[in-house]
Each structure stands twice: as structure tokens, then as C-alpha cells.
Amino acid sequence: EDPLLAESDPDAIKLSYVADASKVDKARHPSYAAGQRCDTCELYNPPANSATGACSLIKGKQVAGAGWCDQYVP
Numbered sequence: 001e002d003p004l005l006a007e008s009d010p011d012a013i014k015l016s017y018v019a020d021a022s023k024v025d026k027a028r029h030p031s032y033a034a035g036q037r038c039d040t041c042e043l044y045n046p047p048a049n050s051a052t053g054a055c056s057l058i059k060g061k062q063v064a065g066a067g068w069c070d071q072y073v074p
């Protein structure tokens with residue numbers, strides 16, 4: 001299983017990824033809307049019964065279902 005993406009990872013920084021969508025800086029990310037999380041994003045692919053999953057944009061690491069990034073796809 002791939003390791004969890006850290007917020008400090010260059011891939012995460014590029015996408016402004018946070019592991020907890022409730023902590024999105026709304027001033028910096030006006031596109032963010034309540035309810036947006038990795039586990040409601042089109043690009044998220046969770047294994048069954050898991051709070052983490054693969055994201056099509058990030059190779060080799062899992063993202064948190066509760067996370068968010070600036071490429072969110074409804």
C-alpha cells in the first residue's frame with residue numbers, strides 16, 4: 001500500500017493539498033466550497049473501507065479522504 005501524502009511533500013505543496021479540508025485557507029483559496037473533500041472528488045479512488053485512497057494526480061502516495069487540494073473536481 002502506498003504511503004500517505006504529507007502536506008510537506010513537494011507534490012502536496014504544488015496542489016495546496018491539506019489532509020483536513022476543514023483547515024483550507026479560504027482567503028487563499030476562494031474556489032473552495034464547503035463539502036469539497038478528496039472523498040467527494042472525481043479523481044479519488046478509495047479502496048473499500050478505507051479513509052485514504054489514490055488520487056489520479058498523485059503517483060505513489062495516498063491522500064486522506066478528508067483532504068482537499070486546489071484541483072478538486074466535483
Ligand code: SF4
Pocket residue numbers: 015017037038039041042043044054055056057063067068069070071072073
Ligand atoms: Fe484530493 Fe481530488 Fe485533490 Fe486528488 S485532486 S488531492 S482527490 S481533492
